[in-house]
Amino acid sequence: MKRIGVLTSGGDSPGMNAAIRAVVRKAIFHNLEVYGIYYGYAGLISGDIKKLEIGSVGDIIHRGGTMLYTARCEEFKTLEGQKKGIEQLKKFGIEALVVIGGDGSFQGAKKLTEHGFPTIGVPGTIDNDIPGTDFTIxxxxxxxxxxxxxxxxxDTATSHERTYVIEVMGRDAGDIALWAGLADGAESILIPEDDFSMDDIIDRLEKGHKRGKKHSIIVVAEGCGSGVEIGKTIEERTKLDTRVTVLGHIQRGGSPTASDRVLASRLGAYAVELLLDGEAGKMVGIEKNQLVSHDIDEALSRKHTIDLNMYKLSKELSI
Incomplete structure (x- = not known):
C-alpha cells in the first residue's frame, strides 16, 4: 500500500481535525502518501481530492470543526453513487480510506468495503451513539x-428564583443530557431511552418548592420532544416562573478538550495501523481505555445503549 485517503462525513464534531492530523502524520511516518477528500462523500463523487503533506495538518489539533469540511450526500447511498466514488479513488491511485464520522458515515464505509475497497471507520459524533466504543470523538x-x-x-435561575428547562442535542441518544444533567445536579433529566412522566416531573418540582427550593434545572434531550412545550406545561401546571433555553448547534463547536484531542489522535493513528495490517471494514474504538476494533457490520447491527444505572443515580441524588 502506497496511498490512502481520509474524509469526514455527516455532522461535524470537535476533535475531527485532531483525527485528520493523526491519520496524515501516522501515514507519512510509514512512508504512505495521504489524500484529503473534501466535503465527505459528495466530494468523493465529484473528485474534490488533494494531496496532504505534514504541514497541511499543522496548527489544527486545537481547532473545532473539520478542515476537510463535511456534507451529507444522498447520492452516495445509491449503487451508482458508490461506483462514482470508487472511480475517483482509482483515478487518484488511492488504495484505502479512513472515514471519520457517525453511523451514516459508517454505512458508506461498509458499502465501499463490500465493493472491495478497504475502509476503516473512526467514530466522530457528539452524540456518543456508536456501539463498539465507550466514547466518540x-x-x-x-x-x-x-x-x-x-x-x-x-446563576440567573438562582437570582430570579426560576425553573429552567434546557434542551440539548440527542435525537436518539440521551448521553449528553444524562451526563450533563448528572454533572450539573439537574432536578430531572429526560432521555429518549426511557419513558418519562410529566406527573413525576411536576411532583418533584412541587415537593422541592414546598421545602423552600428556589430554583430548578431540567435537562431535556431533543428526542424527548420540544423543550419549549415541556416548559409551557410545567409553568401552566405549577405556576412557577419557567424559562426555556435551547442550546442547539453551539454544542458542536469550540476547541476540543484534551480528552477529545488525545482520543482522536489515538483512534486516527490506530485506523492507519489497521490498514497497514491489511484490515478492512472495521471501526476503531476505545473500551476501558484500550484501543479496539470491530467489524462495522457488527457495530451497526447493535443498538446504542445508555447506562441506566447513571440515570437511576441522577434521580436518587436530585431528591
Whole structure:
C-alpha cells in the first residue's frame, strides 16, 4: 500500500481535525502518501481530492470543526453513487480510506468495503451513539460546552428564583443530557431511552418548592420532544416562573478538550495501523481505555445503549 485517503462525513464534531492530523502524520511516518477528500462523500463523487503533506495538518489539533469540511450526500447511498466514488479513488491511485464520522458515515464505509475497497471507520459524533466504543470523538467537548452553559443558567435561575428547562442535542441518544444533567445536579433529566412522566416531573418540582427550593434545572434531550412545550406545561401546571433555553448547534463547536484531542489522535493513528495490517471494514474504538476494533457490520447491527444505572443515580441524588 502506497496511498490512502481520509474524509469526514455527516455532522461535524470537535476533535475531527485532531483525527485528520493523526491519520496524515501516522501515514507519512510509514512512508504512505495521504489524500484529503473534501466535503465527505459528495466530494468523493465529484473528485474534490488533494494531496496532504505534514504541514497541511499543522496548527489544527486545537481547532473545532473539520478542515476537510463535511456534507451529507444522498447520492452516495445509491449503487451508482458508490461506483462514482470508487472511480475517483482509482483515478487518484488511492488504495484505502479512513472515514471519520457517525453511523451514516459508517454505512458508506461498509458499502465501499463490500465493493472491495478497504475502509476503516473512526467514530466522530457528539452524540456518543456508536456501539463498539465507550466514547466518540467530540462527545467530551460537547458535554463540557453544555455543562458550562447550564452553570451560567443556574446563576440567573438562582437570582430570579426560576425553573429552567434546557434542551440539548440527542435525537436518539440521551448521553449528553444524562451526563450533563448528572454533572450539573439537574432536578430531572429526560432521555429518549426511557419513558418519562410529566406527573413525576411536576411532583418533584412541587415537593422541592414546598421545602423552600428556589430554583430548578431540567435537562431535556431533543428526542424527548420540544423543550419549549415541556416548559409551557410545567409553568401552566405549577405556576412557577419557567424559562426555556435551547442550546442547539453551539454544542458542536469550540476547541476540543484534551480528552477529545488525545482520543482522536489515538483512534486516527490506530485506523492507519489497521490498514497497514491489511484490515478492512472495521471501526476503531476505545473500551476501558484500550484501543479496539470491530467489524462495522457488527457495530451497526447493535443498538446504542445508555447506562441506566447513571440515570437511576441522577434521580436518587436530585431528591
Amino acid at each position: 467530540g462527545f467530551d467537548t460537547a458535554l463540557n460546552t453544555v455543562i458550562d452553559a447550564v452553570d451560567k443558567i443556574r
